[in-house]
Amino acid sequence: MQDRRRKDTLFEAIALMGKAFASPRRLELLDLLAQGPRTVEELARASEQSSANTSQHLQALHAAGVVTREREGTSVRYALAGEDVLALWLALRGASAARLAEVERAARDYLGEPVEAIGREELRERLKRGDVVLVDVRPQEEFAAGHIDGARSIPLEELEQRIAELPEDRDIVAYCRGPFCAYAHEAVRELQEAGRSALRLEDGWPEWRLADTAHKRPRSRRQAA
Amino acid sequence: MQDRRRKDTLFEAIALMGKAFASPRRLELLDLLAQGPRTVEELARASEQSSANTSQHLQALHAAGVVTREREGTSVRYALAGEDVLALWLALRGASAARLAEVERAARDYLGEPVEAIGREELRERLKRGDVVLVDVRPQEEFAAGHIDGARSIPLEELEQRIAELPEDRDIVAYCRGPFCAYAHEAVRELQEAGRSALRLEDGWPEWRLADTAHKRPRSRRQAA
């Protein structure tokens, strides 16, 4: 049957992209790229693997169409290929967290005791009411590259010394790179230890940005072609 | 470093689900399940592979948390585990179609010459105006299991004989299982050959249903936990 072979080819082609999401190392690279463009070396350092290895995985991701690359002087800067890819990665991460006990266990193991969290919508409302102070606890460069409107930057490392900068009469909401990033968890614990009322944003900066742009042009649902 | 090992475990856990999407056969099964629950045998027949093979892939999908199974008399009925999984599959399919030339080529090869299509929103408006007649060209059972409000069922096989049932003064929109399903394409060609003004819905039933339920409760974006 001719049709069968053609259908097979079609699914094989889709699986090319699926395979990109089948390796833990590549997922970690994607997660890093969800924060913004990065060079090979930055990615290698952040994921604690050889740059040869990093480069190979990045090439696999490139072949699968999920990242773009761009020469920049002596280095090469990789980035997610588009918002649809970001949405895809977030959907995978979300579904796996919702359906796989392994993910929940591993997340708890890595992040420690769960801390209280609030969702995007609730934060948006409370920000409008001026009800909370929002703190971005990522490294400064990442804040500079983009952050939630109305947030102030206090990198986790400096939090202990700068805790006095924060008002005592309002709830403090900390956020970082995403639900599986340890910074906000750590920040909330530190703040609570210092007697402040603190909680973390459920998501991080990439999720916020995606929801924001999706909100601004609700026409284009990010689905099938 | 302790943290490194924990982070690795976390990404390994997420990759468990990623691997589910790395095999063409499994993707085909997912695509079939996107239409609705099916038994092993039905799936084996539809995907033209041995039921032993089908069963093994289904078990892999089950282990990855993307499908549920349920004993039903002498057979076992599998289904997608939830709307988030459906959304994930559609996102992958969409992104791969948008970014991989291979997919586009394979799709064109399988579906033949592209036929004119309209999007969900436009169809919704034209349906409201009573401007078009909407035809579901899937097999009758699938129509019975669920269809777009206002559609009439004319399985592709019967279309040629029943073409007179369709009004001549309005555009005819055909839809089927999705953008990569050949039925609607074929139907439009047949209708045009008969002198009618016909086009196809860009997506199919699963996409419509998902958009519908997402529309009804826009609060719950289907993302990360």
Add this chain to the structure above:
DNA sequence: CAAGTTATCAATTGTTCTATTGAATAGCAA
């Protein structure tokens, strides 16, 4: 031009995944 980065290539080894086959199990019907 020479030295020093940064990224990629190539070859290797060990592991994991896939499809196939034939046998085994579980439920149903006579």
Add this chain to the structure above:
DNA sequence: TTGCTATTCAATAGAACAATTGATAACTTG
């Protein structure tokens, strides 16, 4: 019980993949 059917298990061989290492290419800077 004895078939009968639908599904799953188990074992295999072959293919694809991952991490490692050392070498290479491209580009920058002195």
